[in-house]
Amino acid sequence: MTHSGRCYCGDLAYEFDGPIQSQLLCHCRECRYLSGGLANASVVISEANFRWTKGTPETFQRDDLATPRVRYFCANCGTHVCVKSPPRPGMLVLKVGTLDDDTWFKPETAIFCIDQRPFHILPEGVASFERLPPPK
């Protein structure tokens, strides 16, 4: 199945094909900055299955971290679309809010719940972890 999405202003658009590796809610401090306060809702997909269909994203990396994430966003409206994360080589972590159709999203795992706030309500049945789940 091919999924599509875009930034808020429409300068950027993308497509990707499944499979979806995981469906996440991340409560970490960094994600709270980037989401506006709530947990970040993301899917993990293979970078090889992803393509920009319109525009070229801007990137941001912190220069004070040893292995910073590469964040892709729209230079015009600022929408943060996806992240390349050194602990997940070959994968992209994509923001669910940028999908044209996000009705299928069903978080399986809540991570970094050590930073979870009382106003972060978890859907029932979501496995939650203080940090990351143990490696499979």
Ligand SMILES: [Zn+2]
């Ligand atoms: Zn935009």
Ligand SMILES: [Zn+2]
């Ligand atoms: Zn996070």
